[in-house]
Amino acid sequence: MATILGIESTCDETGAAIVVNGTIVRSNVVASQISLHEKYRGVVPEIASRAHIESILPVIREAMSQAGCTFDDLDAIAVAYRPGLIGSLLIGVTAAKTLAWSSGKPLIGVDHVHAHLYSVMLNEAPPIELPAVGLVISGGHTSLYHVNSWTDVALLGSTIDDAVGEAYDKVAAILGLSYPGGPIVDALAAKGDAQAIRFPRSLLGRDSLEFSFSGLKTSVLYHVRGVPKRNESRDATSAIPPPPTGQELFDICASFQAACIDTIVKKLRRAAEHVDAKSIIIGGGVSANRGLREALRDFELPVYFPPMQYCTDNAAMCAGLASVLLEAGLISGLDLDAVTYSQFRA
Numbered sequence: 001m002a003t004i005l006g007i008e009s010t011c012d013e014t015g016a017a018i019v020v021n022g023t024i025v026r027s028n029v030v031a032s033q034i035s036l037h038e039k040y041r042g043v044v045p046e047i048a049s050r051a052h053i054e055s056i057l058p059v060i061r062e063a064m065s066q067a068g069c070t071f072d073d074l075d076a077i078a079v080a081y082r083p084g085l086i087g088s089l090l091i092g093v094t095a096a097k098t099l100a101w102s103s104g105k106p107l108i109g110v111d112h113v114h115a116h117l118y119s120v121m122l123n124e125a126p127p128i129e130l131p132a133v134g135l136v137i138s139g140g141h142t143s144l145y146h147v148n149s150w151t152d153v154a155l156l157g158s159t160i161d162d163a164v165g166e167a168y169d170k171v172a173a174i175l176g177l178s179y180p181g182g183p184i185v186d187a188l189a190a191k192g193d194a195q196a197i198r199f200p201r202s203l204l205g206r207d208s209l210e211f212s213f214s215g216l217k218t219s220v221l222y223h224v225r226g227v228p229k230r231n232e233s234r235d236a237t238s239a240i241p242p243p244p245t246g247q248e249l250f251d252i253c254a255s256f257q258a259a260c261i262d263t264i265v266k267k268l269r270r271a272a273e274h275v276d277a278k279s280i281i282i283g284g285g286v287s288a289n290r291g292l293r294e295a296l297r298d299f300e301l302p303v304y305f306p307p308m309q310y311c312t313d314n315a316a317m318c319a320g321l322a323s324v325l326l327e328a329g330l331i332s333g334l335d336l337d338a339v340t341y342s343q344f345r346a
């Protein structure tokens with residue numbers, strides 16, 4: 001039974017977790033930075049990396065102590081080394097390398113996005129039939145994958161502009177709601193009429209497995225503030241109408257959410273046909289969305305979602321996936337380097 005310490009610092013959550021045998025979560029500690037980024041309505045990279053520096057060691061200590069674990073009990077130290085914000089990634093990667101070197105334990109670099117998919121295995125380890133279509137939907141990612149095994153995950157398509165979680169957060173800002181907006185829009189959507197406004201569903205080409213959410217976000221903006229007239233320039237002094245309230249707000253949330261869900265379900269169906277999938281695996285912050293879970297209840301293939309607490313960024317998913325990588329001998333060298341979004345996409 002492998003006991004693995006996982007470390008996560010790709011974006012704005014500092015996480016450490018102890019996972020046994022790839023699925024049994026002994027501890028999962030997350031220091032959230034939401035209160036630091038809230039007033040900017042998005043993650044500020046410099047603030048994120050400074051906060052990681054402050055929390056990384058206390059978070060690791062807490063995860064070890066909650067699991068009643070010492071370094072002698074560990075079989076490996078895992079870290080999410082890609083993709084993410086460079087300043088954030090470096091904190092977790094440096095901590096993991098230092099601990100691996102000083103304790104003499106193997107280091108395992110984990111892909112954060114693959115770890116989001118693996119989060120469906122935590123606690124319950126459902127018997128998932130492969131190949132599967134994997135979908136990671138979060139604030140930074142909207143991508144479809146062909147999952148042949150946990151060590152063979154191939155990208156099928158990604159968003160060409162906004163990630164779906166980013167669209168939720170930006171629409172929430174347009175509607176005067178706080179950050180992160182996804183869970184708030186999801187809750188308000190439950191009180192609204194999803195047919196009230198017909199927002200666009202951007203499916204791109206007939207066979208496209210890519211996504212686009214920026215047009216939908218702009219449609220919500222124009223619906224709320226009106227379409228700018230030709231040659232109209234809006235400066236800081238232009239009057240912005242007050243955000244909608246009551247039933248109008250609920251209907252906008254429900255209609256926006258319906259457009260996101262319709263698009264996601266159609267793309268899942270396309271991808272499943274494309275790779276002849278036997279199941280669907282969904283991970284990432286937006287996989288907590290209740291409307292999406294409801295919409296996929298009767299999908300033609302089995303659909304696996306992570307337990308709610310493992311949808312957003314956490315280290316348990318990294319430690320879990322690392323167990324599979326350790327078994328496959330996929331151990332990293334101490335020269336493991338952080339890989340950012342742009343390097344990753346290049």
Ligand code: KG4
Nearest residue numbers: 138139140165180182183285286289312313
């Ligand atoms: O996976 P995550 O913690 O970070 C990234 O890797 O980006 O995802 C955070 C994103 C945010 O955009 C947040 O608004 C969104 O997940 N989110 C949701 C819900 N819960 C979190 N979006 C829609 N519905 C939700 N219930």
Ligand code: ZN
Nearest residue numbers: 116138284313
């Ligand atoms: Zn993430």
